[in-house]
Amino acid sequence: MKKLINAAESLVDDALTGMAAAHPGLRVRDRVVLRAEGPRPGKVGLVSGGGSGHEPLHAGFVGYGMLDAACPGEVFTSPVPDQVMEATRAVDGGAGVLHVVKNYTGDVLNFEMAAELCDDVTVASVLVEDDVAVQDSLYTAGRRGTGATVFVEKIAGALAEEGAPLAEVARVAEETGRRSRSFGIALTSCTTPAAGRPTFDLPAGEVELGIGIHGEPGRTRAPFAPARELAAVAMDAIHGDLPLEGDLLVMVNGMGGTPLLELYVVFAEVEAYARGKGARVARSLVGNYVTSLDMQGFSVTVCRLDDELTRLWDAPVETPALRWGR
Amino acid sequence: MKKLINAAESLVDDALTGMAAAHPGLRVRDRVVLRAEGPRPGKVGLVSGGGSGHEPLHAGFVGYGMLDAACPGEVFTSPVPDQVMEATRAVDGGAGVLHVVKNYTGDVLNFEMAAELCDDVTVASVLVEDDVAVQDSLYTAGRRGTGATVFVEKIAGALAEEGAPLAEVARVAEETGRRSRSFGIALTSCTTPAAGRPTFDLPAGEVELGIGIHGEPGRTRAPFAPARELAAVAMDAIHGDLPLEGDLLVMVNGMGGTPLLELYVVFAEVEAYARGKGARVARSLVGNYVTSLDMQGFSVTVCRLDDELTRLWDAPVETPALRWGR
């Protein structure tokens, strides 16, 4: 395993040092990434977090119009309650704090513990659970939170920036999640620095369908196929769960090791698929947004927009990874 | 080889279809990527181009404050004169056109031919040749154009947007190039879709030092080492050629397959190195900007800023891959 690290143990801290040096708009304190300018009185604070290895999620989305703080855990390991507590207190501007939590047992438990312990702050929580690959959620920990997290953080962040109260920000976050679905496909495994070798072996001619974002194998293995077919697998799964209609916000997301050139190929197929269903891709993102270290593959996330969500998506944002309107 | 493509032959066109669909600000015509709004009368046009596989370079830098057109060739193959001619004519607003050419035999020849054939347009040309890994340029095709291309396109694009005449835009482009140096290191080879397997074999414990951006092997092979040491190799080479001093613009660029988390680790080391030499990283970019398909590795590009370059770097830009101030 060759990785650009000094040591697996220091990876997260070293990267945070780099992040703080690269982005004057961020401040890093005790494994919490904050907006440099601090909380704005009266504004609802947005806190998210999760394991590292998904960059730019979450720290890359801290800034105007999006998150107030991110809590990065170890690689693929949710943060500990202390981080979440520190972040929650640091961003509270008196209007309460929304926790954006991806639905993984670890994230849920650690955020819950933190919320309980922060009894001095009004905390609401939204669970992101958009991954349609997890179907029988009665017999699972429920659907995973994946790409829709970006949409939830952007859209709720925009409403918070407008000064909306906590209940409203939580509502729009829920609404965004409810309207969003994702599906991911891996061409290769990733290699975590601590394990030092690929999490799973994937033969040359096969892909993993229905992966999450932690380098775990998917729901099934299937023969490798052209981009058009792989895109259709993802879109079929999404469309089967939430029929595509109206204006869509679509993200074609790289898992970290996929060339942007290929993501555009996938996007072309996804866009054509949506058009074929009579829907319109009104807004889009193509690139690495929610990654699994060096995994090759992609995920598609679709959100059925309404006027409010469109307006909030278009609102100004200024973070390391998403920026427009400022 | 597993790639998200329909066929190697259709890769570039398929990706351009996706690019056009994803970015309403772009228009794609005959393998030329243009700003949707067309040329602005009186503004110098900026045209660049090169082989595909380096995304977001160049098409991702088409837009307000940067390029007016990009000409993507086949993977790692410079565009043909027809494309460059079409782009040059399409973006001419009457004030002439600047060709930003990376110094490779193929790019130079094809752009030269196009410029000669466009005798109806005033064309100036700037050659980007920033790669310090190529040392004995008397016995080579000269230094390669790599990361500094982003700086040249951004800074010259900003001046063009201000309405400066062609000679001025060319001057600031030259000046940016003169003040910039790069060095790249690969942990793995890339795989071109047409070749179908890695361009070179790199044993587990070794890296390639002094790579370009076409998946070619570097100047030397060296044992794998921690990020701090690899960053120092790159910075020593740069500093040895152009001493680090004053305010620096620094890009830590991923080769396409490197997790952002690791790029931040490298950036932390680069920043500390520059500080150690008494220089200051005043502006920075960390991410995938000039890639080699799925190669794992990084390059560092340093530009010694002056007031003019800083001002132009900070000027508004609105392209798929770089955006601020708008």
Place this chain on the structure above:
Amino acid sequence: MGAETVAGGGGGLDTAFFVAWLEEAAGEIARQRDRLTELDAAIGDADHGTNLDRGFSEVLRALRETPPASPAQALMAAGATLIRRVGGASGPLYGSAFRQMGKALDSGEAPGTAVTPAAFAEAFGAGVVAVERLGKAAAGDKTMIDALAPAARALAQTVRDGLGTGEALARAARAAADGARATVPMTARRGRASYLGERSVGHEDPGAASSALIVAALTTAASRTAAG
């Protein structure tokens, strides 16, 4: 702590024993770190070994920095440290288990008092219940519960049967090991292995495996403190 503490039927388990337990558990987790991570790679995200090793190293450091004055303190400190340092699913779950065990033993006795095997068995059971509550997992869901719950039952049973502490701990260890092994054919229904559905069958649950190590450390701690 004398030999009879663990060999005798009614001997108390003192602070040194619990410290030894945590030390033995930490040592075994460090040794088996890569195996635990590999188990997690098969049906999870390849971090269970590093997670627990990081957490238990911190537990050791905490115990050294602030030597506990009672069994309850030792266990509560361990639980708090795991919660503060591990993250992931296993951090809150193991952390709550140890904290709950500690709380259950924190009967306001004077520091230094040894606890009875019966009290420990009850506390252990309370710890397992804490995990079940927090994780909403039941037996058969292919989680740490499948190793911890049988261990708790074995402890309670040996106490009821009036067997010696050594025997009680050995049976608990065996029950946990059997429980962990029994997760192999199960389909996961909790934690991230559940996303794999049927594909989780055929692999041992990493959390059940680490639970078996932690329970087995009771017996090595007992023989060490008995011998020492």
Place this chain on the structure above:
Amino acid sequence: MGAETVAGGGGGLDTAFFVAWLEEAAGEIARQRDRLTELDAAIGDADHGTNLDRGFSEVLRALRETPPASPAQALMAAGATLIRRVGGASGPLYGSAFRQMGKALDSGEAPGTAVTPAAFAEAFGAGVVAVERLGKAAAGDKTMIDALAPAARALAQTVRDGLGTGEALARAARAAADGARATVPMTARRGRASYLGERSVGHEDPGAASSALIVAALTTAASRTAAG
């Protein structure tokens, strides 16, 4: 075109011969595409085979769509197509070579006129000079020049020596092949292989290799058109 065209000392090379040359070259490049790309992978960017194959397929198509009326037209069309379709370094270089050859033969003769071997030898030389000028490469720089220049010299020499066309083309092919092989120990000084410095030693230059194929196609074209 009769057998004497290529066998005889002074026979003319007609349009059909040049079309056959381009077809044979295209066929051989298609067959050896992967080898050319592999050579380029070793010291370049792994695209030479696909580049030329794409270009020569387009040459074939252009020749079919607009059958050339003279040797000059055939070569100029090929050159223009290579320039418009290949890209990279080899596109402009090969394109200019063929265009220059065509121009040299475009003496305003009536369409359909065959050219003499002497005129072809001179035109070929002019094509090589065009490559040298454009690419600023000299013999020994480990480029296509190292195969093309010896071929040009051999052609000129056989004409001076009054040997037959068949022999002339065969000697050119041999010279190009030898020239390509001779690039193996060279250090590259032009093109992207030059970035490798000493590491380029020990590999055959892909452009020299493709040049050898293109020159060798002269002989297969000759026997084909002679036979046909």
